Amino acid sequence: MKVAVFSTKPYDREFLTRANSLLPQPHELVFHETQLNPQSALLAQGCTAVCCFVNDHLDANVLQQLSDLGAKLIALRCAGFNQVDLVAAKKLGIVVARVAEYSPHAVAEHALGLILMLNRNLHRAYHRVRENDYSLNGLLGFDLVNKTVAVIGTGKIGQVFANIMQGLGCRVIAYDPQPSPLLAAKGVSYLALNDIWPTADIISLHCPLNSNTHHLINAERIAQMKNGAMLINTGRGGLIDTPAVIDGLKSKKIGYLGLDVYEEEGDLFFEDNSNRLLQDDVFARLLTFPNVVITGHQAFFTREALTAIADITLANISHFERNELAQMVIVN
Ligand code: NAD
Numbered sequence: 001m002k003v004a005v006f007s008t009k010p011y012d013r014e015f016l017t018r019a020n021s022l023l024p025q026p027h028e029l030v031f032h033e034t035q036l037n038p039q040s041a042l043l044a045q046g047c048t049a050v051c052c053f054v055n056d057h058l059d060a061n062v063l064q065q066l067s068d069l070g071a072k073l074i075a076l077r078c079a080g081f082n083q084v085d086l087v088a089a090k091k092l093g094i095v096v097a098r099v100a101e102y103s104p105h106a107v108a109e110h111a112l113g114l115i116l117m118l119n120r121n122l123h124r125a126y127h128r129v130r131e132n133d134y135s136l137n138g139l140l141g142f143d144l145v146n147k148t149v150a151v152i153g154t155g156k157i158g159q160v161f162a163n164i165m166q167g168l169g170c171r172v173i174a175y176d177p178q179p180s181p182l183l184a185a186k187g188v189s190y191l192a193l194n195d196i197w198p199t200a201d202i203i204s205l206h207c208p209l210n211s212n213t214h215h216l217i218n219a220e221r222i223a224q225m226k227n228g229a230m231l232i233n234t235g236r237g238g239l240i241d242t243p244a245v246i247d248g249l250k251s252k253k254i255g256y257l258g259l260d261v262y263e264e265e266g267d268l269f270f271e272d273n274s275n276r277l278l279q280d281d282v283f284a285r286l287l288t289f290p291n292v293v294i295t296g297h298q299a300f301f302t303r304e305a306l307t308a309i310a311d312i313t314l315a316n317i318s319h320f321e322r323n324e325l326a327q328m329v330i331v332n
Contacts, residue, residue: 001027001028001048001049001317001318001320001321002027002028002030002046002047002048002049003027003028003029003030003047003048003049003050003051003075003317004030004032004043004044004047004049004050004051004071005029005030005031005032005051006032006034006035006036006040006043006050006051006052006053006056007032007033007034007035007036007052007053007055007056007270008031008032008033009033009270011306012031012053012077012306013031015306015307015309015310016029016031016051016310016313016314017029018310019307019310019311019313019314020310020314023314023318025318027049027314027317027318027321029051030043030047035055035056035057035266036050036052036056036057036058036062037056037057037062038057038061038062038065041062041065041066041069042065042069044065044066044069044071045069046069046070047069047070047071048070048071048072048073049071049072049073049074049075049317049320050066050071050073050074050075051074051075051076051077051313051317052074052075052076052077052083053076053077053078054078054080054083054297055083055265055266055269055270056083057083058074058083058084058085058089059085059088060085060088063084063085063088063089063092063094064088064092066094067092067093067094071094072093072094072095072320073094073095073096073097073316073317073320074089074094074095074096074097075097075313075316075317075320076096076097076098076099076313076331077099077309077310077313078098078099078300078309079098079099079100079101079102080098080208080209080236081096081098081331082208082209082210082236082238084096084331084332086331086332087332089332090332094332095320095325095328095330095332096330096331096332097316097320097328097329097330097331098329098331099308099309099312099313099316099329100156100329101156101308102300102305102308102309102312103300103302103304103305103308104156104157104159104160105160105302105304106299106300106301106302106304106305107157107160107161107206107234107299107300108157108158108160108161108164108206109164110234110260110295110298110299111161111204111206111232111234111258111260111299112161112164112165114232114234114258114259114260114293114295115144115202115204115230115232115258117258117293118230118256118257118258118291118293119141119142119144119230119256120139120141121138121139121140121141123293124138124139124290125139138290144165144168144169144170145168145169145170146169146170146171147170147171147201147202148170148171148172148173148199148200148201148202149162149165149170149171149172149173149200149201149202149203149204150172150173150174150175150196150199150200150202150203150204151165151172151173151174151175151188151204151206152174152175152176152193152196152203152204152205152206152207152216153175153176153205153206153207153208153235154174154176154179154180154183154188154206155176155206155207157206157234158174158176158204158206158207159180159182159183161204161206162174162183162186162188163186165202166186166187166188170202171189172187172188172189173188173189173190173191173196173199173200174188174189174190174191175190175191175192175193175196176190176207194224197221197224197225197226198224198225198226199226200225200226200229201226201229201230202229202230202231202232203217203225203229203230203231203232204232204233204234205217205231205232205233205234205235205239205240206234206235207235207239208235208236209235209236209237209238209239213238213239214238214239215238215239215240215241215244216239216240217231217233217239217240217241217244217245218241218244219241219244219247219248222244222245222247222248222253222254223253225248225253225254227252227253227255228252228253228254228255228256229253229254229255229256230254230255230256230257230258231245231254231256231257231258232257232258232259233258233259233260233261234260234261234299235261236261237259237261237262237263237264237265238263239261240259240263242262242263242282242283242286243282245257246282246285246286249289249291249292255291256291256292257286257289257291257292257293258292258293258294259286259292259293259294259295260294260295260296260297260298260299261297262283262286262294264280264282264283265296265297267279267280268280268283268296269296269297270296270297315327316328316329
């Protein structure tokens with residue numbers, strides 16, 4: 001099948017090309033570096049499948065263009081699908097498939113990395129030592145053992161994260177509309193959302209972005225948090241009302257903030273913008289806090305995850321070609 005693959009970097013091409021070469025019937029992959037948007041959609045001409053990533057634009061207008069060009073399948077090479085207008089896709093008869101699970105460990109371990117970096121000020125210590133400065137003022141951390149960690153969303157990633165934090169001796173509490181009996185049996189306490197905020201020392205977001213979770217972290221919830229709480233977001237940027245979090249940082253209600261995602265990341269992340277002026281004043285303000293660490297949506301970025309993403313994405317396309325829809329994770 002001919003596939004237009006958008007938002008590709010050298011690493012995407014490497015992993016997808018390798019996985020494709022191992023298929024008994026390889027697909028014709030047409031790689032594009034550009035994001036999919038109303039201007040670039042024409043590049044999908046002649047392709048039955050369109051392969052997309054987290055910041056591609058898949059609104060009704062773009063989907064209509066893709067449908068007019070003959071596209072029948074959107075093969076997402078990611079787990080989240082908040083970037084797709086699923087109703088419009090359904091109306092146009094376009095199937096949307098995703099990679100439900102590639103490496104929950106990759107994201108959960110990255111969340112732990114952000115916690116340790118913030119708690120022990122590793123980002124500041126790294127620069128100090130390189131400046132021949134071995135002073136410890138301002139680097140004081142805290143033991144993680146016995147701290148209360150809240151996991152919001154205990155699906156595949158949240159469960160791995162909960163296990164990791166239990167392994168460090170933390171008390172894990174959680175909120176999920178569909179609690180996991182397995183985690184509960186391991187001693188994770190499920191609480192109502194209102195009871196999470198005043199109880200947690202660390203809050204980590206692992207739920208999908210949808211109309212229920214948009215700006216889940218807002219001024220009202222921040223006001224209920226423990227003073228100096230740590231907030232970690234490796235889910236999706238829209239889970240957080242960023243200006244409210246900035247106010248929380250200024251008032252010291254939020255003591256630490258670790259982000260791998262940002263609501264307006266589409267204009268920033270995955271590109272080298274070092275020769276361009278930063279136009280986003282909210283993001284610029286975040287960068288001024290010493291107790292904020294931001295990574296550019298790299299939590300998924302491990303060899304194991306990229307291998308699985310490539311394998312599952314191509315398997316989805318092969319299943320679609322053979323009309324084996326039951327074998328795919330279809331979201332519309
Ligand atoms: P999953 O579907 O396995 O789990 C999501 C969990 O969230 C489910 O248990 C669900 O019941 C729960 N949930 C739904 N609504 C909720 C709500 N209102 N409040 C609390 N919990 C709610 O998904 P997953 O594989 O664990 O991934 C979670 C999210 O992580 C994805 O949706 C995606 O946005 C994000 N993600 C980020 C990266 C990254 O690189 N930063 C990579 C992969 C996934």
